[in-house]
Amino acid sequence: MMANIQQVAQEAGVSVATVSRVLHGQGSVATKTRIKVEDTIKKLNYQPSMLGRNLRNSESRLLLILIPKISNPFYFDIIKGIENIAISQGYNILLCETDSSPERENIYFDLVRTKMADGIISMDPAVNMEALMELAENHPIVQCSEYAVESDIPYVTIDSEEAAYRAVKHLIKIGNENIAFINSDKRYLYARQRNEGYQRALKEHGLAVKEEYIYHTEHLGFEYGQQAVKSILNLEDRPTAVFAVSDLLAIGALKEIHACGFHVPDDIAVVGFDNIDFSNMTNPALTTIAQPMYKMGTLAVDMLIKKIQGNDVESIILDHELIMRESTSG
């Protein structure tokens, strides 16, 4: 079973070089020989071993995709975009869940150090940037969605500040003045940028920025949204609107607001961020910011493959969109 190129050559009465040539359709081969070889390949049910090919070409045709949690819906469409392009270019992807743990991360970094992967698309906001930058000196790396300005690693992302600004502006427009903000940890760039967008919108409309309205969560999960709302609803000046930096947080908020006996959007309007599938399945459906996920994925992998091939690439900033649904349609 499982013939190798040698056996095919022998059986076809040619040299391995010729077999290799017909395999790749390059270098001229007489039609007669080609047909003979092709027949033998079928007859022996031969499939070239990627192990041999990879060693010879010193490439693995594997791309590392780093995400913090595989279950975070935010990444689904990005991954889909990456995957489709990758496959069409003869690459496969290794989806790596880091749990934002440096040890896990390092296992994956080792994969490229040991040539098991040709490059990395990093989407983990909590990635160890120092390690990533060091790795980037010798290996192709691209950042997607989250990025570090100070590094030379190219990225594709959206304008988080502007997106947050638009979300909050929408809340103001429909009559809210007391707008709470559920943000994530300030050490993340996007958190800082969205915070600036939030503040810009308020200031532009002559509204005060109240520290007690800004809540920082440790993680982006559902339960953290619930927690945040619990504390927000206890404020004296109860907000009439909540803007959360992720849909998961917003969905948690939704649930907790209901649990406390309030109604969305009549009592409290809610806006999320990301437009994950579930944001349209909640009760009421969630107003949110949509990022062009799929496109982000395709662009990121395009960039990475270009880098692997030795070309230079430029960072890209994509557009976003405000999707209005029931949670603000008061």
Add this chain to the structure above:
Amino acid sequence: MMANIQQVAQEAGVSVATVSRVLHGQGSVATKTRIKVEDTIKKLNYQPSMLGRNLRNSESRLLLILIPKISNPFYFDIIKGIENIAISQGYNILLCETDSSPERENIYFDLVRTKMADGIISMDPAVNMEALMELAENHPIVQCSEYAVESDIPYVTIDSEEAAYRAVKHLIKIGNENIAFINSDKRYLYARQRNEGYQRALKEHGLAVKEEYIYHTEHLGFEYGQQAVKSILNLEDRPTAVFAVSDLLAIGALKEIHACGFHVPDDIAVVGFDNIDFSNMTNPALTTIAQPMYKMGTLAVDMLIKKIQGNDVESIILDHELIMRESTSG
């Protein structure tokens, strides 16, 4: 940059064999030599190339995980289980979304045919069983969750019939006699099994099985649950309970029931299946069947690695659990 074993050997003044020996800590090496080699490795920042090692060992240390949709929450914990064990055993996983398309599937099958992957864990109910069985003749394959009885491919799963039976029995116990059933396509084994469980529960309690109460959906998505409920609510003898074969369907049902002005659980009780994270985030929270996902994953990968190592393995059937929440607490 990126030294190879040769350069390390030269720099350390030993042979490549010795370097290989200290790399694997096997075969005796004089302490003095070992230290010298280890120092050189650090000095040159050497990391052995997996390409060379893999070719030599004719293995890739990559495991293929086939799932229909990466976004299906059902698989999250299974994958986590697989991943943790795999990594601890020095394997990495290639998460493959088949979209239940034979072409996509075949691309992935090629990965094992071309030695880029050492084995497969198939979790796609719609997998092309013929192709899979043929592949299984020459490559290690394990089925997880969904399986085909008639094949020799070992599997790990739960007793779907019994699980469905318990879910429906619970609905009967809390006073329901008219229980609708949102099932998926009958060509899937689990769908047939759950149908049997549903019918057994009804019959055991002297309730008639009404064909019009059984709805078959094309896919397991949220919107199919909505659709199903739309048609179910139009029945003359409106059911007072709904059992869906997946949480996603049940969550769609929840939303549509509300949209039609009914209340869960007072007017209609709902039970799902899978206990995905979101089943606890809905309003009301969903009663559902929990499968030991994580464990299923770890066992499946254990089995696969055993098979790769040439050992025989036996199929496993795991226990499940009924999780009672608000959607049936009327």
Add this chain to the structure above:
DNA sequence: CTGAAAGCGCTAACAG
């Protein structure tokens, strides 16, 4: 148009 041969980086059997 085709073949011989070198070599990608590593492991392991064998000899010493």
Add this chain to the structure above:
DNA sequence: CTGTTAGCGCTTTCAG
């Protein structure tokens, strides 16, 4: 305890 050597399966010069 250590070195020599033969491949693993493939691609690609270089000659012919």
